[in-house]
Amino acid sequence: MQQVKKGDTVKVHYHGKLTDGTTFDSSEGREPLEFEVGGGMVIEGFDNGVTGMTIGEKKTVVIPFLEAYGPLQEEMIMEFPRDRFPADLVPQVGLQLSMSDNAGNQYPVVITEVKDEVVILDANHPLAGKDLVFDLELVEIAGSKPLIIMP
CATH class of the missing domain: 2.40.10.330 (Thrombin, subunit H)
Structure with missing residues (x-):
């Protein structure tokens, strides 16, 4: 199965929580989040979290604040x-x-x-200084094609 790598465009359903379980964002009831892995469109820890996933895979990642919105300044x-x-x-x-x-x-x-x-x-980002927990489900690797081996 194809695994997510840097440069892939992916679609992901997510549920973002603080370490105390408080939800701060979710794709529930919406289209999955689409972004290019490593393209700077999401926080570093989210990019790292989806890297290596396969379509249909679900997992939970804990993202330390330094890979999220940084320290409280x-x-x-x-x-x-x-x-x-x-x-x-x-x-x-x-x-x-x-x-x-x-x-x-x-x-x-x-x-x-x-x-x-x-x-x-x-003026800090509301999530600065906070470790984040994301439940992830990889829905699609856009443009992914099955591997065809030619004789």
Whole structure:
């Protein structure tokens, strides 16, 4: 049977969980995820997890945070003056916002704490610093053809 290798385009059903079992994403009820293995379209640990799988195979992989979204970076957590928020916006923990830097680049932030004078914003990826668990099922190796041996 053909095994997944770097450069293959694959279709995978997945169920992503944190190590405590909390689901953060799943392809259930949707089309399988299609991507090129090693093409930088998914996190490194996901690429590594599907490499070597065969069509129809199911497995569970644990991906350490360094092969996922990296470590939590303290410099991505910042204090923002509360009086600089729009008057009609009430800062609340968990609220997701979009900010822009001096160059006009937009990036998402989440409010993690609200104090009297400042609001603490976290620009880290929500899964940074977390080990991830994926249940994988390889559905297809796109363009895969049966091996034909000519006499």
